Each structure stands twice: as C-alpha cells, then as structure tokens.
Amino acid sequence: xxxxxxxxxxxxxxxxxxxxxxxxxxxxxxxxxxxxxxxxxxxxxxxxxxxxxxxxxxxxxxxxxxxxxxxxxxxxxxxxxxxxxxxxxxxxxxxxxxxxxxxxxxxxxxxxxxxxxxxxxxxxxxxxxxxxxxxxxxxxxxxxxxxxxxxxxxxxxxxxxxxxxxxxxxxxxxxxxxxxxxxxxxxxxxxxxxxxxxxxxxxxxxxxxxxxxxxxxxxxxxxxxxxxxxxxxxxxxxxxxxxxxxxxxxxxxxxxxxxxxxxxxxxxxxxxxxxxxxxxxxxxxxxxxxxxxxxxxxxxxxxxxxxxxxxxxxxxxxxxxxxxxxxxxxxxxxxxxxxxxxxxxxxxxxxxxxxxxxxx
Numbered sequence: 001x002x003x004x005x006x007x008x009x010x011x012x013x014x015x016x017x018x019x020x021x022x023x024x025x026x027x028x029x030x031x032x033x034x035x036x037x038x039x040x041x042x043x044x045x046x047x048x049x050x051x052x053x054x055x056x057x058x059x060x061x062x063x064x065x066x067x068x069x070x071x072x073x074x075x076x077x078x079x080x081x082x083x084x085x086x087x088x089x090x091x092x093x094x095x096x097x098x099x100x101x102x103x104x105x106x107x108x109x110x111x112x113x114x115x116x117x118x119x120x121x122x123x124x125x126x127x128x129x130x131x132x133x134x135x136x137x138x139x140x141x142x143x144x145x146x147x148x149x150x151x152x153x154x155x156x157x158x159x160x161x162x163x164x165x166x167x168x169x170x171x172x173x174x175x176x177x178x179x180x181x182x183x184x185x186x187x188x189x190x191x192x193x194x195x196x197x198x199x200x201x202x203x204x205x206x207x208x209x210x211x212x213x214x215x216x217x218x219x220x221x222x223x224x225x226x227x228x229x230x231x232x233x234x235x236x237x238x239x240x241x242x243x244x245x246x247x248x249x250x251x252x253x254x255x256x257x258x259x260x261x262x263x264x265x266x267x268x269x270x271x272x273x274x275x276x277x278x279x280x281x282x283x284x285x286x287x288x289x290x291x292x293x294x295x296x297x298x299x300x301x302x303x304x305x306x307x308x309x310x311x312x313x314x315x316x317x318x319x320x321x322x323x324x325x326x327x328x329x330x331x332x333x334x335x336x337x338x339x340x341x342x343x344x345x346x347x348x349x350x351x352x353x354x355x356x357x358x359x360x
Contacts, residue, residue: 028143247295
C-alpha cells in the first residue's frame, strides 16, 4: 500500500496519474534486483531523463549536497556546465565504479556518468560487489522498454534492495505533483533511494509517528554489523518546466526540506545528494552557434518548490511502505506496516481512511 492508498495526502497539490517521477514526460525508470542466497541483497536502478540519448541531447540540471559523506559521481560537471548528459544510476556504495563503467559502455553519456550510492552493508555482502555490468544493462533495457508514464516499482527493488530507512526497511520510492494551471500546470516528479534516518525522528505529515512505533510493536533492525550512525539518501527530481541550471539547483535545494519533514537531518556521517533536471528545453546538444531557450520567470518558482518538497516527503514514505521485512547477512530489518502507521496516526489524533483507489 502506498501513502495515498492509506489515506495520507501530503500537501495540497494533486499527484500525476502514476504519482511517480515518470509523470514527467519522457522519464523512465528500470531496476535490476539481486536477492541471492543468504547474503546478496542489492541491485541497480537507472533513471532515463528522456526518450533519447542524453549524451547527445543533454538537459539543464542543478544539484545540492545536504551532507557530503558519500558519492554522486559527475556532480562537478553538472555544476560547471549546468547540464545532465547521462542517465542516472543508483546502487550500493561499493558498486559505483561498475555502474559508472557500464553506463559509459552503453554509449548514452558524455563519459561523465551520474551514479549515486547508499550503503547496504547491513543486509548485503557489500564487499562482494555483486552488481555487474550485465545488471546495469538489464536495468537500462527495462527502463527503455517502459511505456510513457509507467508506474515505478518501489521498496526493496533495484538500488534500494538492501536499504534501511528510519529503522524500517527502506529503498526506492517515488511521487509526483501537478502545479496548478494558473502557475503553469507543470509536473514535478521525485525518486529517492532512502537509506537514512532514525526511528525516533520519523515524522509523517508533521506527526511524530516514530516515537509511538516502539521496538515491541515493530522490532528495530537486529544483528546489523558495525556501521555509521546513520546512512544516506539520494534524491532525483525532474520537471517539465523550462528551468535554467541555477533554477534547477534551487529546486534541488528545496527537496532537502522534504527530507527534513520526515525527520532526516543530514547527520555528520550521512551522504545526502539531490539532483534536479528540467526537460523544458531540448536540443541543447545542437551544433548551432546560438540556441533558442525558454525560462520560467523566477517569481513562478515557488509553486515548484512546494511540489518538490511534498513529493520528496511522500516518496520517502512510499519507499518504506512498499518494502517488506527482509533478512540478509544474518540481520533482520522489519517493514513499516500500514497497520502500525495507521495506528500511530490515530493515536496522534489523525485517523486514516484508506483509499479505494488502486495504483495506476
């Protein structure tokens, strides 16, 4: 069950048809999930920013680092050029190199791939580096084969397979928002790889639910190996608005508020990176000397800020709600069940009414 199906509606804006990053026209997502034996719980997720070759048809983009103990490769070139000229790969900490190399081999980049990581060593044999080039190519193929606007698998899939979020099973989550027609009618979509936070800090729509869901109701992660105090989150935000690079960077920065609203704070040991790209200008790889561009007036950015904040918060929640309890490498990480979340919100004075609406 996703957040909206449970009756949780973050903010006042409506979601897109799939309530996913793929509601931004042209964006597609593919996963390869690796669950093998007792200790392989990992994978790779690939985001294609549009239906073409981003190495030859780049998009304006910007980024923001909330806390930098981690990696999202290629960000220096994004900052320097203001362009995203690559698919975006998401995986575990020790598999960044193989994903980067596989994206180069796929000839869809300008050889500076953007690949993000979070640490899944609690449930996964991370030092075994089980992600291989063929897994990246399979995720790319799945993304390319998806129809426009397709739903995105969430939870313990792809790069999110072995991730933990706020003391529950985490992983991949997504959501979208539609800006009002009078503000341009644009779409903002978000995809997260959520592997951060602590149980006591978890907030849902402003309510401190993490304080009420104790270890007796849903056990905290058990038998995890030594790890940093907290881990990381990668956020990929997309919009069809005609934004320039500086505006994309401002959009990326605002996604950090969505992380904060769920209780994430970017601790000293956390790697929290946000990338935002805009599809509203195309043909940026043209050989023409001068290119015609469109730019959204800065005074109209605020509705996009609201959209990316709300979508980020919901995407994190969707990542937890979609992920089942998982065992791996001798550890056990429990799911955030809809029943426990609904019970906590009821105790906090906000009972939920599950929606009859099925997922697109």
